[in-house]
Amino acid sequence: MSVYNSLDSITDELHKCMKCGNCMAVCPIYKETRQEVGVARGKISLVEYLLAGELDMTEGLADRFSLCTTCMACNTNCPCGVRFDKIILAARAEAVRKKGLHSVKKIAFTALKMQRLFDLGMKTGSIFQGVALKHLPHKSDRIARMRFDVGIGTEKVFPMLAKKTLRSEFPEVIRVNNPKMRVAFFTGCMINYFYTDIGKAVVEVLNENDIEVVIPRGQGCCGIPASVNGDVVSARALAKRNLRAFEKLGADALVVACSSGGTAWKHVFTELLENDPEFKALADKWAAKSYDISEFLIHKVPFKKEGLGRVQRKVTYHDPCHLNRGQGISREPREILNSIPGVEVIEMKEPGRCCGMAGSFSIVHPDLSVQISDHKTADIALTHTDTVATGCPACRLQLKSGVENAGIEEEVVHTIQILAESYRAGKKANTLKKGGITPN
Amino acid sequence: MLAREVLQELVQVLGAENVLTEQEDLLTYAYDATAAMKHHKPDVVVSPLSTEQVSEVVKIAGRYQIPIYPRGSGTNLSGGTIPTQGGIVLSMLNLNKIIEVDQDNLTATVQPGVIIQALNDQVTKLGLLYPPDPGTVTTATMGGSVSECSGGLRGLKYGVTKHYIMGLQLVLANGEVIRWGGKTVKNVTGYDLVALFTGAEGTLGIITEIIVKLIPAPETRKSILAVFDNLDKAGNAIASIIRNKIIPATLEIMDNATIQTVEHFVHAGLPMDAEAVLLVEVDGYKEVVEREAVLVEQILQAEGSVEVKIAKNDQERDLLWLARRSALPALAQKRPTTVLEDATVPRSKIPDMLKAIRKIAEKHRLLIATFGHAGDGNLHPTILTDQRDEDEMKRVHLAVDEIFQAAISLGGTLSGEHGIGIAKMKYLDWEFGEAGVAALRQIKEALDPNYLLNPGKIVRRD
Ligand SMILES: Cc1cc2nc3c(=O)[nH]c(=O)nc-3n(C[C@H](O)[C@H](O)[C@H](O)COP(=O)(O)OP(=O)(O)OC[C@H]3O[C@@H](n4cnc5c(N)ncnc54)[C@H](O)[C@@H]3O)c2cc1C
Ligand code: SF4
Ligand code: SF4
Numbered sequence: 001m002s003v004y005n006s007l008d009s010i011t012d013e014l015h016k017c018m019k020c021g022n023c024m025a026v027c028p029i030y031k032e033t034r035q036e037v038g039v040a041r042g043k044i045s046l047v048e049y050l051l052a053g054e055l056d057m058t059e060g061l062a063d064r065f066s067l068c069t070t071c072m073a074c075n076t077n078c079p080c081g082v083r084f085d086k087i088i089l090a091a092r093a094e095a096v097r098k099k100g101l102h103s104v105k106k107i108a109f110t111a112l113k114m115q116r117l118f119d120l121g122m123k124t125g126s127i128f129q130g131v132a133l134k135h136l137p138h139k140s141d142r143i144a145r146m147r148f149d150v151g152i153g154t155e156k157v158f159p160m161l162a163k164k165t166l167r168s169e170f171p172e173v174i175r176v177n178n179p180k181m182r183v184a185f186f187t188g189c190m191i192n193y194f195y196t197d198i199g200k201a202v203v204e205v206l207n208e209n210d211i212e213v214v215i216p217r218g219q220g221c222c223g224i225p226a227s228v229n230g231d232v233v234s235a236r237a238l239a240k241r242n243l244r245a246f247e248k249l250g251a252d253a254l255v256v257a258c259s260s261g262g263t264a265w266k267h268v269f270t271e272l273l274e275n276d277p278e279f280k281a282l283a284d285k286w287a288a289k290s291y292d293i294s295e296f297l298i299h300k301v302p303f304k305k306e307g308l309g310r311v312q313r314k315v316t317y318h319d320p321c322h323l324n325r326g327q328g329i330s331r332e333p334r335e336i337l338n339s340i341p342g343v344e345v346i347e348m349k350e351p352g353r354c355c356g357m358a359g360s361f362s363i364v365h366p367d368l369s370v371q372i373s374d375h376k377t378a379d380i381a382l383t384h385t386d387t388v389a390t391g392c393p394a395c396r397l398q399l400k401s402g403v404e405n406a407g408i409e410e411e412v413v414h415t416i417q418i419l420a421e422s423y424r425a426g427k428k429a430n431t432l433k434k435g436g437i438t439p440n
Numbered sequence: 441m442l443a444r445e446v447l448q449e450l451v452q453v454l455g456a457e458n459v460l461t462e463q464e465d466l467l468t469y470a471y472d473a474t475a476a477m478k479h480h481k482p483d484v485v486v487s488p489l490s491t492e493q494v495s496e497v498v499k500i501a502g503r504y505q506i507p508i509y510p511r512g513s514g515t516n517l518s519g520g521t522i523p524t525q526g527g528i529v530l531s532m533l534n535l536n537k538i539i540e541v542d543q544d545n546l547t548a549t550v551q552p553g554v555i556i557q558a559l560n561d562q563v564t565k566l567g568l569l570y571p572p573d574p575g576t577v578t579t580a581t582m583g584g585s586v587s588e589c590s591g592g593l594r595g596l597k598y599g600v601t602k603h604y605i606m607g608l609q610l611v612l613a614n615g616e617v618i619r620w621g622g623k624t625v626k627n628v629t630g631y632d633l634v635a636l637f638t639g640a641e642g643t644l645g646i647i648t649e650i651i652v653k654l655i656p657a658p659e660t661r662k663s664i665l666a667v668f669d670n671l672d673k674a675g676n677a678i679a680s681i682i683r684n685k686i687i688p689a690t691l692e693i694m695d696n697a698t699i700q701t702v703e704h705f706v707h708a709g710l711p712m713d714a715e716a717v718l719l720v721e722v723d724g725y726k727e728v729v730e731r732e733a734v735l736v737e738q739i740l741q742a743e744g745s746v747e748v749k750i751a752k753n754d755q756e757r758d759l760l761w762l763a764r765r766s767a768l769p770a771l772a773q774k775r776p777t778t779v780l781e782d783a784t785v786p787r788s789k790i791p792d793m794l795k796a797i798r799k800i801a802e803k804h805r806l807l808i809a810t811f812g813h814a815g816d817g818n819l820h821p822t823i824l825t826d827q828r829d830e831d832e833m834k835r836v837h838l839a840v841d842e843i844f845q846a847a848i849s850l851g852g853t854l855s856g857e858h859g860i861g862i863a864k865m866k867y868l869d870w871e872f873g874e875a876g877v878a879a880l881r882q883i884k885e886a887l888d889p890n891y892l893l894n895p896g897k898i899v900r901r902d
Contacts, residue, residue: 015776019473021515025557025578034487034533034553035465036514042468049467060464079769 002271003090004232007051010090014051016080017044023074023084028354029067032371037064040074040084047091062095067365069358069372070228071321085326092230101231143400157401159194166192166199170215172249174203179212181301184251186242186265188258189221190393198393198413201420202257202293208423209303218245222264225359227272239269243282253300254290257416259322259392260359265290266327292323293416294332294391303336309425310342311418314385317345318376318399319352320392333391333415340422348379357398369398377402380410388412442483442527446504450486450528453496458534460485469529472514472521474863475779476827476836482509482523487531491609491617491648494530498646498892499615501528507895510642512552512584515576517780518861520588520641524896532583535648538562545623546654547606552583552647559652569657571598574857575768583647589639591857593690596815597723598655600857602638609649610637613888623651636883641859642894644887661689661723662733663757666745667714671695674716675791677743678814681720682787684739686732691815692719695794698767698809698822705770708763711747716794718745718814719764767811768822775807775824779836783847784856787817796846797821803842804835818856844870860898868898 001009023040024030030039037043046064049055065088074084143157166187183206191199206213223238242264246254256262269283297303315337324330330352337345356362356372380388380403388399388410400412451459460466461484470479483506488494501508507527514521523529536553541563548570550559557578559570573592574580580590586608591600607621610633621627621634637644668674678691694702694717703710710717718740722732733750740748751757772778785793794810797819801808812819821843825836844854844867854864854871869877877899884891884899891901 016773018475018772018778019471020772021473021513021576021579024513034531034536035460036468037465045468045471046464055463055467058464060462064464079766080772 002274003086004093004227004235004272005275007047007090007094010047010087011051013083013087014044014048016082017041017078018080019045020079022077022079026073026077028069028071028073028356028372028375029368031375032368033067038067040068040078040082040087043068043091044082044084044087047087050091050094057095057098059099062092062099065091065095066229066361069321069354069356069361071354071358072325073321073352073354076325089228089230092228093232094230096230096232143404157404159397159400161193162196164196166196167215167217167219169196169200170203170213172215172217174207174213174215176207176210176212178210180210181253182212182214182251183296184214184216184246184249184254186219186222186246186254186256186261187215188256188261188393190397191257195393195396195414198257198396198417201414201417202255204420205293205297205303205416205423206255208307208420209297209301211301214249214251216245216249218248220245222258222261222268223272224260224264224268227264227268229360232272235268236272239264239272239283240279243269243279243286246286247282252289253296254286255293255296256290257293257391257414258394259292259320259326260394262290262292263322263326292327292329292332292391294336295327295329297419298332298335303419305339307426307430308340308422309427309429311340311422311425312342313387313418314344314346314383315387315389315418316348316380316383316385317351317415318348318355318380318388318390318395320390320395321352321354321358323391324352329391333389336415336419337389340418343418343422346383346385348383350379353379355395355398355402357394359394362398373398373402374406377406377408381406381408386410387418389415389418391415442506443504446500446506447484449500450484450497453493453500454486454488458487458489469511469514469521469523469531472511472516472519474517474519474522474861475777476825476833477519477522477862480522480524480526482529483526485529485531487534489534491535491611494535494611494646494648495615495617497528497530498611498613501892502613502615502890505890505892507892508646509894510583510587510646512581512587513555513576513579514584515580516584516588516861517782517858518588518641518855518863520859520861520894520897522862524862530646532581532646535583539649541566541568541654542623543568547623547651548654549649549651550582551649552581552586554582556580556582556585563654564657567657568654570604570652570654572601572604582650582652586638586647586650587641588857588859591813591816591818593692593813595813595818595857596691597687597689602635604653605634605638605650606653607651608634608637608647611646611648613645613890613893617648619649621651639859641861641897643884643898644893646893658689658723658725660726660729661721661757662729663751663760664720664722664733664736664740665749665751665760666718666720666740667711667747668716668718668744669714669746670744671715671791671794673744674718674814675788675794677718677740677745678790679788680739680743681736682815684735686722686735686739688720688732688736688815689723690719690721690813692764692812693717693790693794693814693819694719694764694767694811695798695809697807698771698811701774701809702763702766702770705773706762706766708759708766710763714746717763719760764811767809768820771809771822771824775826777825777827779823779825779840780858781821781823781840781843782812782818782856782858783821783843783852783854784816784818785847785850785852787815789850789852790814790817790819792850793819793846793852796850797843800839800842800846804839806832806835806839808839813856816856817852841867862897865898865900 227235362369
């Protein structure tokens with residue numbers, strides 16, 4: 001039984017909890033609020049009271065369940081092996097079943113507004129940007145601040161909407177000579193609308209490694225923002241849509257460059273569709289060949305080391321929660337960074353500490369999100385690097401907002417962008433050499 | 441339910457954001473880490489930001505005769521923070537500043553909401569150490585651990601919390617603020633209230649500031665593991681190490697039931713048929729540590745250990761301690777409910793106590809695994825059970841009674857470090873007799889005549 005279908009699916013997890021409170025040592029929310037309801041132990045108790053009939057599913061309760069970035073730090077620190085990530089997802093799904101979507105109305109409402117804003121933006125292009133966002137001149141990232149508050153405050157620094165979406169910039173199939181393999185790229189929303197530079201780097205690196213890339217047009221949102229907030233119905237529909245789109249084009253493997261996308265394809269789709277034999281089989285099939293881009297380049301098709309050019313950067317790497325604890329990927333991006341000539345990796349104090357973004361969490365709890373982010377920014381500042389690399393566009397947004405507001409000169413990029421940069425540098429050096437000029 | 445004006449007064453003093461009244465919040469303060477204990481919802485939770493605010497809250501509570509339950513991180517194992525009569529839960533977590541580290545006097549002054557590890561993170565930078573290290577160093581507060589007089593793994597050589605508390609600022613039951621003790625090593629002015637309030641479990645007053653003693657951090661350490669096929673031999677080995685005038689920082693024991701569970705859990709290479717393993721750590725100056733480690737090894741061999749291992753590097757050391765640190769979690773995963781006791785005996789009686797526990801387990805058909813701080817006689821017989829099984833829980837309660845009887849008859853005590861709280865209140869006269877319990881009550885009533893501070897804990901009202 002999956003956590004999306006019934007609260008009973010987690011009774012064993014609840015029984016495992018011995019209320020020792022060890023989760024308090026790592027919970028980013030509890031560290032800020034110091035209120036028991038912030039930590040896993042508190043929310044576990046609430047679910048227990050709910051199951052025992054001592055507490056009703058109220059909107060107040062749904063609000064409490066929204067107090068979690070789903071960073072999974074408590075899972076890792078729990079001596080009893082409690083999977084709190086399952087508990088919170090089940091609790092939120094139950095809230096929506098019992099109270100309807102309005103129990104998460106703030107999330108749904110704001111997310112909807114945002115989505116409309118983005119779509120409008122794509123249509124009206126720069127006019128919209130001028131109205132809604134105040135552009136901040138910057139050397140590498142196209143970023144802006146909200147001019148008016150849509151419920152997330154005006155402090156957050158946003159990336160500018162791309163002029164064209166990633167998916168409209170490429171043909172559905174990007175061919176190479178003598179392809180080794182055909183790989184499907186699930187872009188996810190943030191890369192499609194905002195961070196097309198990450199998407200382009202993914203295509204570039206894969207092509208560089210003689211891999212044909214397909215970007216199915218029919219793909220959409222991964223549905224994680226919905227499933228994480230208990231909107232199982234929408235999440236299920238999105239899962240099916242994506243499976244259909246990818247099945248139509250077919251591929252030897254699927255890559256993602258965002259941690260939500262990876263989580264969705266590897267775990268969530270099959271859980272959502274457990275009662276749908278046809279789609280469950282499809283979901284299982286694609287789950288088995290889904291990879292995060294860094295994982296793919298280390299384990300599936302080891303990336304070419306020849307042709308890597310020099311990239312002069314001091315880099316610190318932030319572990320996205322759902323890549324690190326969620327998918328066990330933390331060594332791979334570092335291995336990629338360390339193999340790039342010129343890159344010096346300097347670790348920050350707690351690279352695995354949640355950045356506080358957590359998708360819609362930062363919309364529902366903007367102040368808390370910023371407080372959590374401030375710790376991250378402070379840790380980054382201490383590294384005296386010029387670049388923060390990470391494996392997730394959502395983290396990139398949060399980290400950029402953090403360093404920008406703190407006035408720190410620091411570029412925030414996806415690991416894959418530095419790898420693409422290195423291949424580019426390699427090519428440039430090569431042409432120069434062929435032309436008889438030796439670069440110094 | 442509290443009268444509206446009480447809430448209004450609390451909000452006036454603390455601000456609305458520091459006063460929780462919604463039931464979804466209140467219910468998360470109805471329990472602590474104690475297993476198989478009935479929960480109780482408080483009427484309100486307040487989080488003061490200053491001593492003055494604490495004092496105001498206590499005065500309001502006094503005016504309306506509302507019980508106050510002080511709370512740190514709620515990790516105690518004796519029901520100490522459960523608000524059994526409703527009323528006010530006083531969360532001390534917002535008083536979380538390290539006020540001063542004084543390198544000349546080797547003291548630190550902290551607020552009660554500071555987490556023990558946070559203090560240590562600060563002082564290790566200066567080559568200093570605050571030694572008390574309960575299993576919850578990364579979560580428990582200074583105020584909570586002072587109030588429980590927490591122990592930990594280093595008790596044998598370094599003592600427990602009470603050996604490090606030099607001064608306190610206190611809010612009394614009438615709301616008055618007093619200071620006792622200070623930075624001086626010597627202080628005999630008046631009764632030793634610092635000692636009285638250390639371990640008082642919040643029943644006599646609220647701690648709002650703490651001056652602790654720091655020591656220079658030991659230069660290095662070394663760990664040794666010894667396997668025994670016989671409990672008496674393990675017991676003799678413990679006595680023999682001490683008789684040879686070596687005081688290890690830690691001297692831990694795990695019995696067969698613990699070894700089996702832990703081995704299943706972490707695969708640390710412990711022999712499944714061993715009757716006991718001892719884990720010893722010596723620390724201090726490098727030269728001394730080298731010498732003592734070899735001596736300990738020789739003693740353990742002489743006492744008939746079937747296998748002795750010295751950790752050669754940090755990695756090996758970590759592996760040895762992983763087994764010990766996994767003891768409670770591993771046991772906790774075996775059955776849904778984990779009843780952890782901390783009956784303590786003079787260290788020479790450890791083998792007798794272990795055997796008594798085994799007999800009790802057999803008699804009541806229970807799974808009891810025992811591990812603990814052998815060096816200071818503090819054992820953790822851990823009953824693995826299921827709260828939902830009524831018949832088994834009855835046997836658990838009988839077994840707990842008998843474990844306490846055994847400890848007391850061996851010249852030991854009910855609780856070495858977890859406190860009395862609600863859980864062990866009814867056994868007090870076994871240890872003190874009626875007159876002793878009456879003396880406790882007189883002290884309580886002298887300082888808190890109306891039973892407003894953590895009522896229902898330690899001292900029962902007649
Ligand atoms: C897994 C686990 C392992 C443990 N290991 C050990 C161990 O090795 N050794 C050990 O000794 N204990 C151990 N404990 C018990 C517990 O961690 C300690 O007693 C701890 O120090 C309590 O701190 P706390 O902040 O959680 O206090 P709380 O549980 O919040 O409170 C404890 C008591 O202090 C009172 N109190 C709290 N703050 C104040 C204040 N400012 N003024 C007055 N009264 C106050 C409360 O009313 C209560 O009676 C363990 C517990 C767990 C769950
Ligand atoms: S650490 Fe695990 S067992 Fe302990 S309170 Fe948190 S969730 Fe429960
Ligand atoms: S998942 Fe993260 S934010 Fe949520 S309770 Fe656990 S540690 Fe806290």
